[in-house]
Amino acid sequence: MQYVSTRGSAPALDFEGATLAGLASDGGLFVPAEWPQFSHADIAAMRGLPYAELATRIIAPFVGDSLTDDELRALCAEAYGRFAHAAVTPLKQLDEQQWLLELFHGPTLAFKDVALQLLGLLFETFLTRREDHLTIVGATSGDTGSAAIDAVAGREKIDIFMLHPKGRVSDVQRRQMTTVRAPNVHNIAIEGSFDDAQAMVKRMFRDEALTGRFHIGAVNSINWARLVAQVVYYFAAALQLGAPERKVAFSVPTGNFGDVFAGHVAARMGLPIERLIVATNVNDILHRALSDGDYSQGTVTPTAAPSMDIQVSSNFERLLFDVGGRDGLAMAEQMAGFEASKAMRLTNAQRDGAGALFSSCRTDANEMARAMRWACDAGGEIVDPHTAIGLHAAREAGVDAAIPVVTLATAHPAKFPDAVERATGMRPSLPSRIGDLFSREEAFTELSGDYDAVAAFVAERATPVA
Numbered sequence: 001m002q003y004v005s006t007r008g009s010a011p012a013l014d015f016e017g018a019t020l021a022g023l024a025s026d027g028g029l030f031v032p033a034e035w036p037q038f039s040h041a042d043i044a045a046m047r048g049l050p051y052a053e054l055a056t057r058i059i060a061p062f063v064g065d066s067l068t069d070d071e072l073r074a075l076c077a078e079a080y081g082r083f084a085h086a087a088v089t090p091l092k093q094l095d096e097q098q099w100l101l102e103l104f105h106g107p108t109l110a111f112k113d114v115a116l117q118l119l120g121l122l123f124e125t126f127l128t129r130r131e132d133h134l135t136i137v138g139a140t141s142g143d144t145g146s147a148a149i150d151a152v153a154g155r156e157k158i159d160i161f162m163l164h165p166k167g168r169v170s171d172v173q174r175r176q177m178t179t180v181r182a183p184n185v186h187n188i189a190i191e192g193s194f195d196d197a198q199a200m201v202k203r204m205f206r207d208e209a210l211t212g213r214f215h216i217g218a219v220n221s222i223n224w225a226r227l228v229a230q231v232v233y234y235f236a237a238a239l240q241l242g243a244p245e246r247k248v249a250f251s252v253p254t255g256n257f258g259d260v261f262a263g264h265v266a267a268r269m270g271l272p273i274e275r276l277i278v279a280t281n282v283n284d285i286l287h288r289a290l291s292d293g294d295y296s297q298g299t300v301t302p303t304a305a306p307s308m309d310i311q312v313s314s315n316f317e318r319l320l321f322d323v324g325g326r327d328g329l330a331m332a333e334q335m336a337g338f339e340a341s342k343a344m345r346l347t348n349a350q351r352d353g354a355g356a357l358f359s360s361c362r363t364d365a366n367e368m369a370r371a372m373r374w375a376c377d378a379g380g381e382i383v384d385p386h387t388a389i390g391l392h393a394a395r396e397a398g399v400d401a402a403i404p405v406v407t408l409a410t411a412h413p414a415k416f417p418d419a420v421e422r423a424t425g426m427r428p429s430l431p432s433r434i435g436d437l438f439s440r441e442e443a444f445t446e447l448s449g450d451y452d453a454v455a456a457f458v459a460e461r462a463t464p465v466a
C-alpha cells in the first residue's frame, strides 16, 4: 500500500514511511493511493470477532508489507489489552433509535487512546527496526496530549513536545498531561488557541533548522496511522447493529475532522453507512462548510466542550481531496489560498461529494446542556459535553426511524466535571485508576505564542539524529 500527499508533490511512501513522516514534505496529508475494499461476505465474516482481531483484519490492508499479519496482531492485542472494558468500545442503547459508542475506556479516558495506544507501539517497532529517533511535536485542545504522552512516556527512541493552549483545557485534561514525569515528555502551555498551536506544529515540519537536525514526527491526526485505527470502531458498532445487512448512521462530535474522516474511510471500504453527522459546537467552520460551502476561519470561542474549540480542521483537506477528484496540485492551490486569506469556497464537486454521505449540525451551550439531561432521563447515562453535542445532532438529524443512529461518546464525563454538574446536577468522579490525579505534582513550561520561542525550546531539548 502506497500513501500519496493531498498536495500532489511529495514522494509516495509506504505505511512505515508515512507513519514516521507524519506530515508530507509538501505540507499535505498522506492518504492511501486507493481504498482497500471489503465485500459483503468479508464484512459478514467479521461478526463476533474480538476487538483486537477485528482491528487486525481492518488495519492489515493499510499496513501492506510494513508488518506481517502476526506482528500487527500482536501489537493490536497489546494496545487493546490496556482498555478497562472487555469489549474495548462497548455500545449502549438509549432509546429505540439512539445508541452511544463508548470510546473512553482507554488509559486517558478519551477516544484518542484507541489510536494512540497502537501508534506508540508502531513507532517503537519501526524506530527499533531503523535504529532511528523521533522528536514528536504535537498540539492538543486537551485529549490528544494526554493520550499521546501515555503512549510514549519513557520510550527511549522518542521525545515528545506537546503544546496546549494555556487556560483552555479542563483541569483534568491538563493534569493528565502535566503530571506525567518522564524525561522524554515536555509539556508547553502557549498563549493562544489550539489553532495557533496546530499552526506552529505544522510550521515545525517545514522548518529546516529543525528538520535538518531532528526527525520530526506527529501524533496528531495529521498522522495517517492515527486515523486507520479509528476506522475499526465504526465496523465494530455497525456489525453489532446488523451490518452488512442493515445500514447505520453515526453522529460524531467533531473538531479536527479526524474521527469522522475515519467513518468516511469505513464507508469507502464497503461498510454500509447511511450518514455521517458532523456535530460541531459554536466553533462551526465545518458546519458552515458542509451546509453552505463556506470554509472560513472565525475566531475561536472557548466553550464547555474545549476539545472541539477548533476553527481550522486539518483532516477536512483529506475529504476535499478525496471527494473533489484527487487532484493534488489543485488541492495545493486551494489550501495556499486558504492559508493566505483564511477563507475558501468548496468547489461544486467537493460539495456534492461530501453531501452524499455527510450532514452537519451546530450545537450551542443550551442545546448541549439539554442533551446531557436527555441522556440522563431517557437512557440513564451521564455524558460529557462533547458527546452531548453529538447526541443533540443525532436527535435533530431526522434519520429514518428504522436506522440506528450511533453517537460516538468521545470522552469520559469525569474529564469535564464542572460542565456536567452545571447541566445535570451530578458530578461524575474519576475512575479509581486515576483517582489520585489531583494529588500528583505538575510540571510544564509556559511560552508566548511566538513560534521562534517554541522552536528554540524544542531545539535545545530534542535528541539530534545522526
Ligand SMILES: Cc1ncc(COP(=O)(O)O)c(C=O)c1O
Binding pocket: 110, 111, 142, 143, 144, 221, 253, 254, 255, 256, 257, 258, 259, 260, 307, 308, 386, 387, 410, 411
Ligand atoms: C472529547 C473529544 N471529542 C471530539 C473531538 C473531535 O474529534 P476530531 O478532532 O477527530 O474531529 C475531540 C478532539 O479531537 C475530543 O477530544
Ligand SMILES: N[C@@H](CCOP(=O)(O)O)C(=O)O
Binding pocket: 139, 140, 141, 142, 143, 144, 145, 194, 219, 220, 221, 222, 255, 256, 258, 307, 308, 314
Ligand atoms: N481535540 C483534539 C485536537 C487535536 O486533534 P487531533 O485528533 O488532530 O490530534 C485534542 O483533544 O487534542
